[in-house]
Amino acid sequence: MGRTHPWRGASSKEIFERAKQVFAGGVNHNARYFRPYPIAVARARGENIWDEDGNRYVDYWMGHMALLLGHSPEVVVRALRSQLPNGTHFGTSSRLSVELGEEIQETVPCAEMMRFCNTGAEATMYLVRLARAFTRKRVVVKITGGWHGYNTDLNVGVRPPFDRVEGKGILPEEQAHIRAARFNDLDSAERALKQARGDAAAIFLEPVLGAGGCIPAEKKYLSGLRDLADRSGCLLAFDEIITGYRVAFGGAQERYGVRPDLASLGKVVGGGLPIGVVCGSKDILSRADPSRKTGFVSIGGGTFSENPLTMTAGLATLRYLRKNRTRLYPRLEKFGSALRKGVDRAFSQAGVEAHTTGLGSLFMTHFGPLPANAEDSAKDDAGRGHDYAIGMIGSGVFLLPGHPGGISAAHKERDIDDFVTKSRNLALKWAGRRQNGKAKVTC
Ligand SMILES: Cc1ncc(COP(=O)(O)O)c(C=O)c1O
Secondary structure (H helix, E strand, O other), X not given: OOOXXXXXXXXXXXXXXXXXXXXXXXXXXXHHOOOOOOOOEEEXXXXXXXXXXXXXXXXXXXXXXXOOOOEOXXXXXXXXXXXXXXXXXXXXXXXXXXXXXXXXXXXXXOOOEEEEEXXXXXXXXXXXXXXXXXXXXXXXXXXXXXXXXXXXXXXXXXXXXXXXXXXXXXXXXXXXXXXXXXXXXXXXXXXXXXXXXXXXXXXXEOOEEOOOOOEEOXXXXXXXXXXHHHHHOOEEEEEXXXXXXXXXOXXXXXXXXXXOOEEEEEHHHHOOOOOEEEEEOHHHHHHHOXXXXXXXXXXXOOOOOOOHHHHHHHHHHHHHHHHHHHHXXXXXXXXXXXXXXXXXXXXXXXXXXXXXXXXXXXXXXXXXXXXXXXXXXXXXXXXXXXXXXXHHHHOXXXXXXXXXXXXXXXXXXXXXXXXXXXXXXHHHHHOOOOOOOOOOOOO
């Protein structure tokens, strides 16, 4: 590419200027805005995206981490092509949706029964509703820094200073029964449950804290929460919208060996098309059966739930993962570990304090001490984090500033080597050294 800041091509800036006249802030998801302006992506394939000026970037944002097989994988494109002439939306049930449901049932330990919807935000909202109805209690213990989408219940304590609603228009009383607890801190969860005075419906968390810093839970923390939930008579709910099918075929619950009562899925499960899934034990999910005479819990779907395109893309993806899982997951693991270690080594050699957290294919570099939770992560040098992401974009690697990255099955060993080399070049530049270092990572 030969340019230092390829996203500064005229087209991305021009499109962003137009976008600002149409969309609030020029974006359709707050996470997508970054300084100086977002790149306008024209096309994507495999591990690559191209902007409107034709600049190529190796992508580690991967559609908000939804694309475990990379962009437009052949297996999904082929399946979608054959579905397209047979209907894009039925608005009824179909064999396809049952097959996708059965596939999830076979893989995700807690998924005895489920409901499909269209986004993760919907799934987590339904999950809260089900937990409250099933337990007949109100309080949800939510982890500080946990992001569960834009629903009203859970849009609190996401960003520092963590002690207020995320924006105007959400009434404090709408979140009156949400209690905060610190990630990876059992005592904090216990305190929150005590404050709930027997009114806790669920402890709700991401097993790998995502937006809060890409921080994996400690195993003893998750099993401790399981015990705590059982002792307190509340449910344990995992938001596996990022970790589902990513940190292991059966998600974090399989990897950690801790089975929640309820879980939300999304992203990877839709094979690149919109989906949310709320799943869990049969006795809880069966409350959503509309033929019930008593105790019915009203949750969606919606107009586009179980649409045949999402079902087709999801099925093609999950079947591919099932067939290739013994090869694919160890490879993602190896790449993730090489990237995390390589980046940390590069910064450490340049005398810059940095720690790359994550699990499996997930990663995020923190400029500051190693964080154990979102409160720690909030103390990172955010300016450095932004400069790092922008510097990487400038060298043809796409990271969304301030967000975790994800490796896909489409990434190659040379991409990981290149990522580390480019990180090292930036580290050396920052350290004021000559840019002649070339890191080699063996994946
Ligand atoms: C852990 C987690 N939960 C929920 C959501 C919300 O999903 P969606 O954006 O599909 O509404 C996200 C989205 O990034 C997420 O990362």
